[in-house]
Amino acid sequence: MKCPFCGEEMTEGSLESGRYFIWKAEDERGKKQEYLLAKSYMGSVKIKGDICPYCRKLILDIPEVQT
Template sequence: MKCPFCNLEMMEGYLKAGRYVQFQEMENGRKGNQYLVAKSFMGDAKMEGYLCPSCRKVILDIPLVEEPPRR
């Protein structure tokens, strides 16, 4: 896959974390909603995606997690 920022080839792989991967929204410098992006009951939550080593950007496929955002 070509990087949409620098047009160089990206590396395919996955990002892994502990049990949960969460995204913290920021609204005017304050914490907003928190979204559960990935989870694993046994640890090592994984999200498939691409890494551009040149411009240091990551593009991820976020799995569907049936959980509403939290504050």
């Protein structure tokens, strides 16, 4: 896939973590929110994506979280 920022070819890979990936955000009123992006009961969490080494950007495919 081509990088939407610079147009160079991106490299496929995956981002790996422990048991959770959590995105922390804050809305306009300063209220903090957490979004569970991925979790694993056994082993580690892996999210596939593409990286651009030129812009240092990651584009990730966020899986459906099984609750």
